[in-house]
Amino acid sequence: MKRYILLKKLLKEDFPDSARRSLLRKKYDELCSDPYRLLINSAKDISTRKSVSHDSGITLSGTLYTLYLFALVLGTITAFTLLNYNGQEPVNAIYFIFVSMILPVVGTIFSLSILTISILGKAARHLPFPLSIPEKILSSHLRYAHEMDKTLMASFSMLQFQILSILFYTGVAIGLIADISVEDIAFVWSTTLHIESGTLHSILENLSIFWRDIFPSAVPSEELISKSRFYRLGGVENEIVANREILGEWWRFLFAGTLFYGVVLRLVTLPLFVAYERSVEKKSILQMHEAVELVESICRPRVESSSKSPEEPLIYERSPEAGGRLLHRYDIAFGWYMDADTVRSVLSSSGTETSQIAESGFGQDGSDDIEKIRRRALEGASIVVVVKSWEPPIMDFFDFIEELKEMNPVRIDILPAGFADESYIADEKDLNIWRDKTAYLGVGKCTVVS
Amino acid sequence: MERQDGISRSGKMHSGIIDGSIPSFAVTGHPNKGKSSIVSTLAMDSDVAVSDIPGTTTRSRAFPLVVDGEMLYTLYDTPGFQRPSAVLDALAGEEISSLPKYLRLRRFIEKYGDDPKFADDIELLTPVAEGSAVIYVVDGSKPYGVEFETEMEILSYGSGPSLAIINIIGDRDFSREWRVSLERHFSIVKIFDPVKADFSQIVSLLETISMMKDDWREPIADAISAMGRMRKNAISDSAAEIASAMKDMVTHIRKMEIKGKPIREYREKLSHGFRNDLVDMEKKCTHRISEIWRRRCLTDGEKCNDIMSGMELFSGESLSIFGLDRKELIAISAGAGAIAGSSIDIALGGNSLFTGTLIGTLMGVAGTIAGFDKIYDMKLMGRKVGKRYLQAGPVKDMGFVFIYLHRLLYFTVETANRPHADREAIELREDIVSGKDWMSPRERRKLHRLHRRMRKEYPGYGDPLEEYAKTIGEILEAHIEF
Numbered sequence: 062m063k064r065y066i067l068l069k070k071l072l073k074e075d076f077p078d079s080a081r082r083s084l085l086r087k088k089y090d091e092l093c094s095d096p097y098r099l100l101i102n103s104a105k106d107i108s109t110r111k112s113v114s115h116d117s118g119i120t121l122s123g124t125l126y127t128l129y130l131f132a133l134v135l136g137t138i139t140a141f142t143l144l145n146y147n148g149q150e151p152v153n154a155i156y157f158i159f160v161s162m163i164l165p166v167v168g169t170i171f172s173l174s175i176l177t178i179s180i181l182g183k184a185a186r187h188l189p190f191p192l193s194i195p196e197k198i199l200s201s202h203l204r205y206a207h208e209m210d211k212t213l214m215a216s217f218s219m220l221q222f223q224i225l226s227i228l229f230y231t232g233v234a235i236g237l238i239a240d241i242s243v244e245d246i247a248f249v250w251s252t253t254l255h256i257e258s259g260t261l262h263s264i265l266e267n268l269s270i271f272w273r274d275i276f277p278s279a280v281p282s283e284e285l286i287s288k289s290r291f292y293r294l295g296g297v298e299n300e301i302v303a304n305r306e307i308l309g310e311w312w313r314f315l316f317a318g319t320l321f322y323g324v325v326l327r328l329v330t331l332p333l334f335v336a337y338e339r340s341v342e343k344k345s346i347l348q349m350h351e352a353v354e355l356v357e358s359i360c361r362p363r364v365e366s367s368s369k370s371p372e373e374p375l376i377y378e379r380s381p382e383a384g385g386r387l388l389h390r391y392d393i394a395f396g397w398y399m400d401a402d403t404v405r406s407v408l409s410s411s412g413t414e415t416s417q418i419a420e421s422g423f424g425q426d427g428s429d430d431i432e433k434i435r436r437r438a439l440e441g442a443s444i445v446v447v448v449k450s451w452e453p454p455i456m457d458f459f460d461f462i463e464e465l466k467e468m469n470p471v472r473i474d475i476l477p478a479g480f481a482d483e484s485y486i487a488d489e490k491d492l493n494i495w496r497d498k499t500a501y502l503g504v505g506k507c508t509v510v511s
Numbered sequence: 512m513e514r515q516d517g518i519s520r521s522g523k524m525h526s527g528i529i530d531g532s533i534p535s536f537a538v539t540g541h542p543n544k545g546k547s548s549i550v551s552t553l554a555m556d557s558d559v560a561v562s563d564i565p566g567t568t569t570r571s572r573a574f575p576l577v578v579d580g581e582m583l584y585t586l587y588d589t590p591g592f593q594r595p596s597a598v599l600d601a602l603a604g605e606e607i608s609s610l611p612k613y614l615r616l617r618r619f620i621e622k623y624g625d626d627p628k629f630a631d632d633i634e635l636l637t638p639v640a641e642g643s644a645v646i647y648v649v650d651g652s653k654p655y656g657v658e659f660e661t662e663m664e665i666l667s668y669g670s671g672p673s674l675a676i677i678n679i680i681g682d683r684d685f686s687r688e689w690r691v692s693l694e695r696h697f698s699i700v701k702i703f704d705p706v707k708a709d710f711s712q713i714v715s716l717l718e719t720i721s722m723m724k725d726d727w728r729e730p731i732a733d734a735i736s737a738m739g740r741m742r743k744n745a746i747s748d749s750a751a752e753i754a755s756a757m758k759d760m761v762t763h764i765r766k767m768e769i770k771g772k773p774i775r776e777y778r779e780k781l782s783h784g785f786r787n788d789l790v791d792m793e794k795k796c797t798h799r800i801s802e803i804w805r806r807r808c809l810t811d812g813e814k815c816n817d818i819m820s821g822m823e824l825f826s827g828e829s830l831s832i833f834g835l836d837r838k839e840l841i842a843i844s845a846g847a848g849a850i851a852g853s854s855i856d857i858a859l860g861g862n863s864l865f866t867g868t869l870i871g872t873l874m875g876v877a878g879t880i881a882g883f884d885k886i887y888d889m890k891l892m893g894r895k896v897g898k899r900y901l902q903a904g905p906v907k908d909m910g911f912v913f914i915y916l917h918r919l920l921y922f923t924v925e926t927a928n929r930p931h932a933d934r935e936a937i938e939l940r941e942d943i944v945s946g947k948d949w950m951s952p953r954e955r956r957k958l959h960r961l962h963r964r965m966r967k968e969y970p971g972y973g974d975p976l977e978e979y980a981k982t983i984g985e986i987l988e989a990h991i992e993f
Contacts, residue, residue: 093740361744362737363579366554368572368588398658422596422658451653453543456593456631480683494543 062217065209065342066121068104068352093360097343100352103359124199125221132225136232137239144240151247151291154311161233161319162268168226169326176219176337195221210345217342220334223327230323234316241312248311249291258287265314272317279317285310385508387476391415392442395465397449397458398422399478404447407478407485415445421461439468445510450477450487454498466506474510475499487511534584534727536720537571537638539666540648541659542591545678548705548932549648550574550588552713555738555805555931571634576734583734584727587643589635595661598632602668613670616640639666644723645673647697652681655688663696672723674699676716699723705932710742710992713930742927742993748803749923750984754976756796756919758965761912763788764904777901785903793915797922804926807934841879848875905966912962913955917944920986927991950986957982 092099143160146152175189196218240246250261262283266273269280288304289311346352394415396404401418408415444465448458465473477495479487496509538546550556554574574586592598601623602615610618617640623629639645645666649659666673675697677686686702693700703716714735721731765785767777801807852871906912921944925937950958961982964975 360740362740363577364555364737364741365577366574367556368554368574370570370572398656449656452541452656452658453591455542455591455595456628457596460594460597 062121062213062338062342064101064104065213065346065349068100068346069209069349093356096347096352096356096360099356099359100346103355121199128195128198128221128225129228132228133232133235136229136234137236138232139229140233140236141240144237144246146244146246150293151249151289151308153251153291154248154289154315155250155252157248157315158265158268158318161230161315162322165226165230165322165326169330172219172223172334173330176333179216179219180337191222193218195225210341210348213338213341213345216334216338220331220338223331223334227324227327227331230319230327233323234319237312237316237319241309245309246312247305247308248315249289249308250286251291251293258283258290262286268318269314271321276313276317279313281311281314385474385510387411387413387445387474387510388443389413390443391445391474392470393417393419393439393444395419395421395444395446397446397461398452399447399449403478403481406481407447407476408445410485411476413445421446422457439465439470442468442470443472443474444470445474445476447476447478448495450479450491450495453494459502459504462504462507470506473507475507476510532726533582534720534724534730535587535638535641535643535671536584536646537587537589537635537643537669538646538648539589539635539639539662540591541650541662542593544591544648544650545680545705545932546591546648547588549646549676549678549703550586551932552705552708552930553717554586569631569634571638573638578733578737583730583737585643587638589638590631592635592662592665593631594629595632595658595665598629598636599661599665602665612668613640616668636665636669639669639671642671643669644671644720645669646720647673647675647693648678649675649689649693650681651677651679651686651689651702652683654685655692659692663693667696673697674701674720674723676700677702679704705930707933708930709928710738714738739993742991743988745803745927746987746991746993747980747984749800749927750980750987751976752796752799752803753916753919753923753983754980756792757912757916757962757979758976759792760789760906760915761962761965762905763792764902766900766902769899769901774901781901781903789915793918796919800919800923800926806926806931841876844875844879845872846875848872848878909959909962913958914941914945916958917947917949920949920983920990921947923987924990927987947990949990954982954986 092102139160143157144152193215196214199218199221200214262281265281265286273280285307289308347356389412391413392415394404394408394417396418399407399420401420404418404420446462446465448454462473462475475495477487477492478485479491492509492511499507499509538550540546550572554576556574569590571587571589574588576583576585598619601619616636620633620637620640624633626633647663647666649655673696675693677689677693677700679686679702690700699719699722701716701719703712708716717731717735721728763785765781765788767781767784769777848871849868850871852867852869852874855867855871918939922937922939929935929937958979961975961979965979
């Protein structure tokens with residue numbers, strides 16, 4: 062609950078700015094799979110660094126400690142009241158047994174039932190009296206009580222009720238010891254019901270089942286029970302007075318019973334309430350709007366990867382030309398980044414002849430190619446340039462074609478050749494790429510052939 | 512004039528973008544080798560134009576990866592080389608040959624920045640000249656050619672580190688011969704298919720890239736971590752969308768008032784409307800999931816109409832009186848009877864021990880049950896008080912509910928696992944969708960129970976949506992890498 066309040070306060074008033082959140086993100090990256098731990102650690106971290114005033118937490122602690130002290134004192138006073146004995150009329154042990162043993166058992170069963178219903182069914186938002194007492198007291202003292210998760214308040218109240226009960230019965234036990242230490246008390250038992258001493262003995266023996274083997278003296282004997290039966294009619298009888306030395310023996314049983322049923326039994330069940338309160342607290346923290354925001358800001362990276370500049374793709378018009386047919390004979394064949402042997406094989410597989418074959422493109426310096434071209438008499442010649450069909454045409458190639466055109470050949474055909482194992486037949490898609498680019502650039506006198 | 516991504520028209524890049532501390536990578540290469548696909552996959556951006564037509568990219572575009580306002584790295588998608596021979600010729604020019612290589616490249620860009628002849632090459636080389644790492648992309652399904660040596664030689668003029676990626680686009684594999692050549696120019700050579708790469712392969716490539724420079728390890732590690740968390744968040748968001756769509760689907764009801772015409776006609780019209788509703792729900796959900804995964808919607812347009820053909824849709828006819836159905840009218844009659852009876856109890860001063868209230872309630876209930884059909888036919892001021900409806904839904908066939916769920920799961924998993932360069936539509940064919948082992952029998956039973964809880968057929972506490980989304984999230988996590 063304190064964690065919840067601290068986190069609530071931090072998130073509402075001291076929420077870290079984006080730069081801090083970014084720092085937190087770096088620090089708590091590994092905790093993102095456990096948002097609860099992440100939040101708790103973040104809260105601790107921020108509160109340490111900012112030395113946050115825990116005024117709500119202090120109010121809560123102060124209220125709780127006051128309640129604890131009150132329960133302890135109330136328990137002691139209750140014991141004194143129950144043991145009120147002025148030497149005239151003995152103390153009826155049945156009252157004490159009822160308050161310090163029967164009532165705690167009923168209270169524990171009742172609390173466990175509410176807890177079970179809360180765990181199995183819908184979590185309780187409002188508790189029945191008396192479990193709701195701490196809730197009412199705390200609600201009037203806490204700063205954010207009106208904004209708090211009602212289920213958390215209910216579970217916290219249930220837990221606090223258990224602690225208050227423990228302290229109350231601790232007070233009862235202290236009161237009992239204190240009282241019997243400073244004055245003699247004559248315990249008797251008195252009832253209108255027709256209960257025999259033997260019956261009561263067996264009931265009390267059963268009640269003492271948890272300690273009778275360890276502390277046999279804390280179990281009232283049949284003789285004690287028989288000798289301490291008291292009837293009010295006729296006042297204190299001589300027999301009771303005669304047995305006054307043993308009547309005080311009851312305190313051992315009453316003390317053990319208070320300790321076991323009032324304190325130990327609740328201590329045993331307390332972890333269940335603690336665990337439930339923790340689970341509700343965890344759920345409440347994780348559902349807190351501000352907490353969800355913080356977890357998201359730490360664990361959800363805002364990732365942007367888009368370009369701010371617009372795309373300007375180049376869209377070709379599909380060339381309407383179907384492409385030309387390869388001639389049976391050319392005056393000269395060039396291989397663009399293709400050796401002479403490959404050019405020869407390509408042309409041979411297409412049934413085309415040529416008198417000259419030249420390699421082009423290999424020189425890093427384009428002037429090499431131009432020089433080769435100039436050395437040949439190309440005016441009026443028919444030229445075929447064999448290219449790798451799979452490599453898309455680039456401007457280096459068209460620069461070369463322009464150089465060829467300057468030599469005034471009669472025609473220039475571009476032959477995209479496929480792979481050798483496919484008889485150099487080019488893929489239709491590749492052929493279209495060559496045709497489209499050639500058409501797009503408006504390279505005159507030049508035809509892509511197949 | 513300066514462009515939005517910091518590259519000026521003259522090719523000069525904004526000095527603040529690349530100062531060496533933030534990793535930046537220029538994805539370069541010959542046209543049509545998948546450079547844009549690699550950028551799209553690494554930048555997780557479906558808006559990068561990817562085409563099999565060479566020269567689609569004409570301008571360098573920066574794709575900065577910004578996490579929480581902090582730039583972790585920048586990718587540059589560049590046009591392909593167009594005049595590598597001419598560029599190398601200029602770079603090797605005598606007047607600047609005494610300068611270091613990277614200065615010669617800068618001088619080249621300054622000199623030819625406005626020359627349209629070198630427009631594409633300048634766009635490509637600007638980020639390289641400014642110190643970006645070079646990622647040189649080749650197609651490993653096409654044979655190595657000596658012409659690529661020119662490009663590799665030009666890229667060696669850059670001052671940043673370099674890496675080569677062999678992208679195998681087609682069926683053939685020439686990666687071995689490529690590797691031999693590439694290893695002479697690049698310290699790291701990696702095979703990567705941007706269209707088929709799963710998340711771990713993307714992470715592996717980024718890790719390789721981070722090794723190019725020591726300073727880059729941390730930002731790239733941060734980027735990988737952010738990507739992983741982003742995917743995990745996208746899984747939980749998708750699960751919530753699916754849960755919401757499934758609730759809409761299993762609870763959907765469509766009603767139509769019957770007036771005169773043959774009931775068959777109403778059935779057909781209602782059935783058509785109901786199916787369209789489900790199709791729209793699926794479409795809306797897939798659209799949202801695409802947005803979550805930062806993609807364009809990838810459905811193939813095939814609707815779920817075909818799988819609904821054999822589905823039992825109709826819950827039958829229903830009547831209403833004053834707009835109230837049988838149950839609502841019974842509840843109101845019981846309340847009215849109780850009030851009338853209790854007034855008798857009050858008149859008798861409580862001596863009747865609430866007998867009047869009890870009898871009034873029972874009479875109200877019995878009267879409505881027995882007379883509902885008769886009241887339906889009654890006329891008030893010349894108009895019938897009752898209306899007759901034909902109702903379709905909610906879907907009773909749980910088998911169909913699971914088929915519907917499988918479609919959404921399949922769509923999500925495919926959307927998440929496909930790299931952003933993959934623009935193929937997702938086929939939601941029944942045989943593919945149901946062929947996968949989506950969930951364990953225990954998960955199936957749980958979802959079945961939650962479907963019933965959504966329709967309030969099964970007792971349970973709280974809204975089942977949260978639990979449903981959690982279960983779907985677990986199923987998705989088993990099928991999606993993050």
